[in-house]
Amino acid sequence: MLTEHDCKITSSTYYAAKKRAAAHSARQVRDTALKKLITEVHAANFRVYGARKV
Numbered sequence: 015m016l017t018e019h020d021c022k023i024t025s026s027t028y029y030a031a032k033k034r035a036a037a038h039s040a041r042q043v044r045d046t047a048l049k050k051l052i053t054e055v056h057a058a059n060f061r062v063y064g065a066r067k068v
Contacts, residue, residue, distance in 0.1 A: 017023065038046075055068050 052068055056063060059067075
């Protein structure tokens, strides 16, 4: 995308970004854990609670 606009990208920058994308950030790890918990709470309450109550 950037190369289409004549922006130069070094190979080290490309590989650093590619490597980062494979690793999960602390936020992604926490969101995954919370998603499971939210699903369990929602199911335990007959799937009737909305976002505010959950």
